[in-house]
Amino acid sequence: MPENKTVPKHQSMDQFESLDNDLLVNGLSVQRVKQIAGQTPFYVYDRQVIRQNILLLRDNLPDAIKLHYAVKANPMPQLVSYIQSQVDGLDVASGKELSIAINSGMTANDISFAGPGKSENELSMAIAAGITINVESFNELKRIKSLTEKCDYPAKVALRVNPDFELKSSGMKMGGGAQQFGIDAELIPDAIKIIRDYEFDLQGLHIFTGSQNLNVDHIMSAHENIFKLADQISQQNGIAFKHLNIGGGLGIPYFPGEKEIDDEGIRQIGDALDMLIERYHQSFADTEIIMELGRYLVGNAGLYVCEVTDIKESRGKTFVIVNGGLHHHLAASGNFGQVIRKNYPVAVANKINQPVDKAVQIVGPLCTPLDILANQYELPKIEMGDLIAIYQSGAYGYTASPRDFLSHLQPVEVLV
Numbered sequence: 001m002p003e004n005k006t007v008p009k010h011q012s013m014d015q016f017e018s019l020d021n022d023l024l025v026n027g028l029s030v031q032r033v034k035q036i037a038g039q040t041p042f043y044v045y046d047r048q049v050i051r052q053n054i055l056l057l058r059d060n061l062p063d064a065i066k067l068h069y070a071v072k073a074n075p076m077p078q079l080v081s082y083i084q085s086q087v088d089g090l091d092v093a094s095g096k097e098l099s100i101a102i103n104s105g106m107t108a109n110d111i112s113f114a115g116p117g118k119s120e121n122e123l124s125m126a127i128a129a130g131i132t133i134n135v136e137s138f139n140e141l142k143r144i145k146s147l148t149e150k151c152d153y154p155a156k157v158a159l160r161v162n163p164d165f166e167l168k169s170s171g172m173k174m175g176g177g178a179q180q181f182g183i184d185a186e187l188i189p190d191a192i193k194i195i196r197d198y199e200f201d202l203q204g205l206h207i208f209t210g211s212q213n214l215n216v217d218h219i220m221s222a223h224e225n226i227f228k229l230a231d232q233i234s235q236q237n238g239i240a241f242k243h244l245n246i247g248g249g250l251g252i253p254y255f256p257g258e259k260e261i262d263d264e265g266i267r268q269i270g271d272a273l274d275m276l277i278e279r280y281h282q283s284f285a286d287t288e289i290i291m292e293l294g295r296y297l298v299g300n301a302g303l304y305v306c307e308v309t310d311i312k313e314s315r316g317k318t319f320v321i322v323n324g325g326l327h328h329h330l331a332a333s334g335n336f337g338q339v340i341r342k343n344y345p346v347a348v349a350n351k352i353n354q355p356v357d358k359a360v361q362i363v364g365p366l367c368t369p370l371d372i373l374a375n376q377y378e379l380p381k382i383e384m385g386d387l388i389a390i391y392q393s394g395a396y397g398y399t400a401s402p403r404d405f406l407s408h409l410q411p412v413e414v415l416v
């Protein structure tokens with residue numbers, strides 16, 4: 001291997017700078033963040049990167065588009081509070097997320113609550129708080145009705161529509177065909193009749209088609225279909241909706257070959273939205289158009305950092321064992337919805353500008369061969385105590401991991 005070969009850098013690693021051999025997060029070396037965290041493993045989230053992500057959207061989307069943050073991507077309360085001041089609303093998916101959203105200071109008017117099978121307690125919380133419930137079924141409408149009969153507050157609802165089209169090339173499809181999400185588009189007129197009968201305050205529609213999409217054309221065509229469907233529903237039922245939530249779905253690159261949706265891509269999406277707003281002006285002149293995004297706001301702002309605790313050779317392969325793994329970062333291990341395991345971008349945070357030594361296996365301490373953080377990954381020469389950083393870990397990292405599995409030390413989270 002040539003002496004000066006540098007570690008192959010992925011586009012998704014450009015958001016963090018370096019100084020000498022140190023990877024920096026919002027100006028602090030990862031070594032220093034380790035001191036602040038008080039331990040490894042930890043997650044660290046960079047405020048500046050989050051801010052840049054939001055500014056990129058603000059600069060390139062029409063002013064008419066309201067930006068909401070989907071809290072489930074990363075519900076760390078301090079991070080939600082930080083984002084709260086820069087977005088127009090928050091979307092939650094459980095009672096606990098609802099509390100975090102309310103406590104962040106976001107006005108109830110700008111919080112919505114989606115998700116199948118909301119509990120009675122969660123529905124009561126939402127009604128009392130005055131947030132919008134994105135209704136997922138006819139049964140849920142009935143349950144909300146019986147809860148409002150016991151209190152004086154009106155229920156604010158929106159209808160989550162399961163459309164008759166899907167978002168092509170999504171990492172996760174959440175609309176089209178048979179779904180546990182939303183009410184099938186053809187049944188929406190029935191749902192609207194019930195809502196009128198119940199005298200609920202109907203806020204609007206929620207049409208979320210899928211997640212983790214990097215294809216700008218497919219996103220634009222989904223938006224076109226969403227406007228068309230919402231316009232039909234509006235016309236057929238004679239309703240001017242207060243808001244139309246068109247979902248989000250903007251993905252971020254995790255794996256080699258994946259290309260980020262850059263400012264140019266966002267501008268294209270924005271221009272197309274401008275045209276749709278113009279085309280459907282009659283139906284939506286006074287309608288707030290909402291995009292709800294999770295990972296696009298926070299995914300690239302987070303690193304998961306763990307420490308090398310053993311190094312061993314086995315039949316021609318080098319195994320670097322770290323004190324974190326699948327239990328802290330299920331997605332990076334390849335076990336969160338991936339069909340074929342691929343490596344997240346990885347670096348040695350305290351040797352960030354050192355040349356490649358060789359390809360290694362980075363594995364965690366769990367007693368399962370699934371506990372892999374990097375497979376045959378070219379990195380500088382690794383020693384005990386080195387800090388391994390996994391990029392693109394700001395969304396669906398800490399929150400989407402089985403942290404009790406094998407009862408190891410829990411990671412901590414730091415927002416810098």
Ligand SMILES: *Cc1c(COP(=O)(O)O)cnc(C)c1O
Nearest residue numbers: 070073208211212292293294295
């Ligand atoms: C999960 C989810 C999102 C966020 O998805 P990302 O891929 O993180 O942007 C938005 N809306 C709804 C309804 C969701 O369930």
